[in-house]
Amino acid sequence: MMGQIKEQGQLFYRFRMEDHVPAGHLLRQVDGFLDFSSLRAELAPLYSHTGRPSVDPELMIRMLLIGYLFGIHSYLEDLEAAVANPPPGPRHKPPKYISETDPQAAWSLKDGPGRFSYEVNYLADDKHAIIVDVAATPARLSQEIVAAKEMLDRHVSGFAPSSIAADKSYGTGPFLSWLLERNITPYIPVLDRKAQTDCKMTRDAFTYDPERDVFICPQGHDLPLRSVNAETRVKRYKAKASQCRDCPLRSHCTDAPYRTVIRLMDEEARQIVRDLAKTDAYQAARARPKKVEMLFAHLKRWLKLTRLRLRGLSGANEEFLLAATAQNLKRLVKLSTA
Template sequence: MNVMMGQQGGGQDKLFYSFNLDDHVPRTHLLRGIDRYFDLDGLREHLAPHYSHTGRPSIDPELMIRMLIVGYCFGIRSERRLCEEVHLNLAYRWFCRLGLEDAVPDHSTFSKNRHGRFRDSEALRHVFESVLRRCMSEGLVEGEGFAVDASVVKADANRARGVPGTEVIDWRQGDGPSRAVQEYLSALEEANPAPSDDVESATPPKRISLTDPAARYTAAPGGPAFFAYSTNYLIDLHAGIIVDVEATPAHRTQKVESAKTMIDRVEQRFAIKPKRLVGDTAYGTGAMLGWMVQEKGIDPHVPVWQRPPRNDGTFPNSDFHWIERSDEYRCPAGHVLRKERRPFKAQRSHITKAGTIIYRSSQTDCASCSMKDQCCPNTPMRKIARSVHEEAREEARAIANTPAYKRSRRERKKVEMLFAHLKRILKLDRLRLRGPSGAHDEFLLAATAQNLRRMAKWLVPVSQQAATAPT
């Protein structure tokens, strides 16, 4: 018999226990680093107007926010499962300020608060911005350069539960419209309060989801189409901190407009405006470049969007020389292209709906030109459409030849890495909540979790070294 073999005692249970929850959370646990920089002191004051002064005490909003942060930091997508994990996991209990005997809220509490006071008070936006302010105070946001991009996330909508966009839908069928449908209909009424016959209607989408009609039907490269939203990130390039996030349907136009919204909001709330903005070709339209250069004074580190070159063998527009002082083009043969050939009594802007000015050559010059077959073989004259934002486009082209632009293209990968982290680590490759408000809530919480994780990983090692250094 081996007398050195240990054996667990089976004696009587102890009457008293001495248990310190803090001792059972590893010093290197991610939540310790997050807790060091996560402050919810202003949340109660922010939510106070949305709570009644009478009745039973409600669930602590700080507890619910801390539980949601745990869920999004560790990819726990179900609130029912989140409650189970917080109940069992000591580190989660410690972060949520729960003792061993404290009860965990029911999962239905999150839904009631999310659809009520959290959205009415924009509490999740308040939490995101309070974390961002802490990132700024810790020196993780410089404000010199921002990057913007969008990533498509699947909506909680079955692609089989969709109808053609031109089909008339009676949303009152069954038990009545759901919350996501009501939000969609309210947005339509707000955008078109009094439609008239002389107003050109917007192009209907290809398909509309019956469960989440605000989601956009889009096709992924190499895969089937699906209903989706876009999460739009505006990040600071110093440490990759997300300075703003916006939820939009998965559409190119709304993606660009959301960039303006985020830049304006950051400037208004934090008094920060970048010197340069880095983005892909979607942000290189003439209107967007004009807004950056002429209205905001931001250097566009963005590829200029332009039409595909001619493939018929004729002269491209780049072969025509622009003369600014006389407001005209010169063709390769030396003939003039102007926006008007005779004076008008009333001055005209000549700006088209597409935001361009058309410059035309003389039909007489073209008819006798030896280069007509290389210039305009199928039309009596040559036309060039010049964007009203061409100066901004030229500035973007000039920046594209600088070493700073090459550095910006490398730094733009930081926002793409955040999207990869969002989908692979935080498991947000498909939304769980429906409607624009649901997408807005999920994207805000995920961005908050990413900023907290980034802050913990960047700052905690330095803080720990300072705490343990000899004095």
């Protein structure tokens, strides 16, 4: 059953905790932003009505917040070190791609030696660097956009962004189209993966006719649409072999029997964002995310969140949510005293 701490008397004659916590201490300031009045009602369905009283859930959450606010992980790290260094015995080759203890984690080489890990994704207000949503994902680059869509679709109360700034890894055509369809202005560099041309003419040498949906080569020949891959969202335009055979520019154009040019199905969205990059609003928006980027540095430097204690995607979500809560509380204290 749910336990609850009632007011306790003084435990020691000459020691009072109140006398040893300065008036301006961070915990006193943070306490002003905490409201646990509805906590027990929210958690009541998770507790039995019989049995011994549990640890007070408010006390448990306050203890967790203190640990994240001050980066207190030393006790857990000592326990993990003891587990990680058992007596000598037979060594087993670790799995290369799938973790035997946490299959949802992804193999990553991002921070040096490869390891199974998760990534934290933040949706934050770039004016005050307040985190409004958190999502944990396996450490795969492709999962960043999945998390961004998930957070934007959650419609956090009181937060409806009209624009979003992010790094170039988010600048894919499908994601830019997704944002524009929702009237969210993307201040994001367009991700262009230009294939090797072996000193041949690039697609820029060809003119696109949107009315006929064809490319026109420098010699005036049409490259009509030949195939569409809905999965990769790529459209392929090919010239006729008979036109390329005797073309005077062939040696500068292609070594194949005919020239192929590709166009992405989201090219219109990509062009809109390219044009947007020429505006002053875009340049101003690109400078603001530096505040948000510092949040990730603070996770390791100040909160010392270099390892996760809970396994699975749900465990990673819980730890990242607690860390974000600690960061927001520190930020609120700073903003309120500024």
